[in-house]
Amino acid sequence: MVEPAGKNRSVEGRVWIALVAALALLAVIPGAIGNRFYAHVLVLILLYASMAQSWNILGGYCGQVSFGHSVFFGIGAYGAGMAMVKYGTVPWPGVIIGAILAAAVSAVISWPCFKLRGHYFAIATFAIVEIFGRLFLVWDWIGGALGLDYPIMDDSWKYFLWSSDKTGYYAGALVLFVLVFGVVRRMERTRLGYYMRAVREGQETAESLGVNSSLVKLMAMALSAFFAALCGAFFAQYNYRVDPPMVVSLDMSMKFVLITILGGMGTFWGPLLGAAVLIPLQEYTRTYLASLGPGVDQMIYGLLIIFMMMRQPRGIMGFIGEFSGKAGKTAKKGGDDNAAS
Numbered sequence: 001m002v003e004p005a006g007k008n009r010s011v012e013g014r015v016w017i018a019l020v021a022a023l024a025l026l027a028v029i030p031g032a033i034g035n036r037f038y039a040h041v042l043v044l045i046l047l048y049a050s051m052a053q054s055w056n057i058l059g060g061y062c063g064q065v066s067f068g069h070s071v072f073f074g075i076g077a078y079g080a081g082m083a084m085v086k087y088g089t090v091p092w093p094g095v096i097i098g099a100i101l102a103a104a105v106s107a108v109i110s111w112p113c114f115k116l117r118g119h120y121f122a123i124a125t126f127a128i129v130e131i132f133g134r135l136f137l138v139w140d141w142i143g144g145a146l147g148l149d150y151p152i153m154d155d156s157w158k159y160f161l162w163s164s165d166k167t168g169y170y171a172g173a174l175v176l177f178v179l180v181f182g183v184v185r186r187m188e189r190t191r192l193g194y195y196m197r198a199v200r201e202g203q204e205t206a207e208s209l210g211v212n213s214s215l216v217k218l219m220a221m222a223l224s225a226f227f228a229a230l231c232g233a234f235f236a237q238y239n240y241r242v243d244p245p246m247v248v249s250l251d252m253s254m255k256f257v258l259i260t261i262l263g264g265m266g267t268f269w270g271p272l273l274g275a276a277v278l279i280p281l282q283e284y285t286r287t288y289l290a291s292l293g294p295g296v297d298q299m300i301y302g303l304l305i306i307f308m309m310m311r312q313p314r315g316i317m318g319f320i321g322e323f324s325g326k327a328g329k330t331a332k333k334g335g336d337d338n339a340a341s
Helices: 006-029 034-062 068-087 090-114 119-138 169-188 191-201 205-209 213-239 252-263 270-290 296-311 313-339
Strands: none
Touching: 006 169, 034 068, 034 169, 034 191, 034 213, 034 252, 034 270, 034 296, 068 090, 068 213, 068 252, 090 213, 090 296, 119 252, 169 191, 169 213, 191 205, 191 213, 205 213, 252 296, 252 313, 270 296, 270 313, 296 313
């Protein structure tokens, strides 16, 4: 028996509200995230889940696999950094300007790239990262290769900087997480969301039904870049500095992609599940297996992705769907047997 769509949406809605409420309680209960390392891991899970979800808009829902999102991430990071370091103001105007500029840049560079499809589009986005990475390295106005080092400031929401504990950063990461995931959840049920999935499943078929695939892809790219830039601004504030290798690199671009692939591309919960697995794995292996040498976390990371692609290409959400399907069949068989007896 197929569950009614309305019932499934109702269950998903209750799960979403319960998750947000549980995460919010951690920020308001005294001592709940008192351990700095645990708080650091939680902040990174929320941040990287938001990053992956921003990429999921384009790569998962619209089917356009991009390896260039670190460019937009970097623009957002430098927007906040320039406001703080170059102009000595609060970061908020730089955050907004950086996000809008990232969306505009994404539209400009993606227009010719969208004429390419499949692997050719992905390769073009690789080239974009290299171009912008070199540009940022030699651009003296934004600090060049040395980057931007933040001044010492008092802990406050005004400057979005904290050194005594990470509760403020956790609350900020939660707000960013709710914003990105909330917009995507809403987008799933709009005309744009349906058009994006139609383009993913078959661009020619979607166009034959009257969908302007070029416009849909541009809108998906701009929205995706906007949120990636917001994540980049948070990243800069969290690290107290920004430089090109930190933010505009293939390594950072791959994190957007691999976290989403692990959790499940084109699914609402996939980016969160991917981040909830990979970020603790990354941080704990760095902490407890550091004596084995650098790169151990990357090796484990790679092996996990390889296993996932061989066993279940749809990621963790695929495993959950597979398990739920088996459980449903078992329950149905048991019910039929009881009815027959």
